[in-house]
Amino acid sequence: MDKRKLNNFLALSKKVPYWGFFIAGVLLLFISVFALRANNQRMIELKQAVFVADEQNGDVEKALTDLREYVYSHMNTNLTSGDNAIRPPIQLKYRYERLVIEEKASQNIGNESIYTDAQNFCEQQISTGFSGRNRLECIEEYVDSKGITTTEVNIPDDIYKFDFVSPSWSPDLAGFSLLAAIISFIIFGFFLISQTVIKTTLKRNNH
Secondary structure, three states: OOOHHHHHHHHHHHEEEEEEEHHHHHHHHHHHHHHHHHHHHHHHHHHHHHHHHHHHHHHOOHHHHHHHHHHHOOOOOEEOOOOOOOOOOOEOOOHHHHHHHHHHHHHHOOOHHHHHHHHHHHHHHHOOOOHHHHHHHHHHHHHHHHHOOOOOOOOOOHHHHOOOOOOOOOOHHHHHHHHHHHHHHHHHHHHHHHHHHHHHHHHHHHH
């Protein structure tokens, strides 16, 4: 590119308010941060709704579906255990408890009333603040005291343990504002670098 074209491009680039792209990028970045935080807060609310539905024996499947769909379609909502995690982030302890009781009751046909009595007794003895496994120990002790034999019950993990992975980018306010911020910074960088390169080139040509 000859000297005249360089001067023309330099003059044109100076007319562009490219610093505005930097300011816009910063503002958009702040919007993205707040939107990402809002995404995470909403995920926490939906996760809590799952735990409440589980504890109250409500519509757990609907609560899980709402949480799953939200996590799958929004950034910064990851609910995965990861490689180094001890357990998945969602464990339905009350569902696990109910499944174990149902399975043990089915192993002892005719003793369903004993298991119902045991569950009612242990709900009074152990508050909901304790884990389902602690209550199960209480139920087992109650049933054993009635002379009923029980066997080990294995409940598949995928029935009461869940984790969901959020996308790296999502078409929501957080995603679009982040994308717009990146584009703004790229445009700003392009004009800033272009002017620097052109000025250096013209200075060198003048010598």
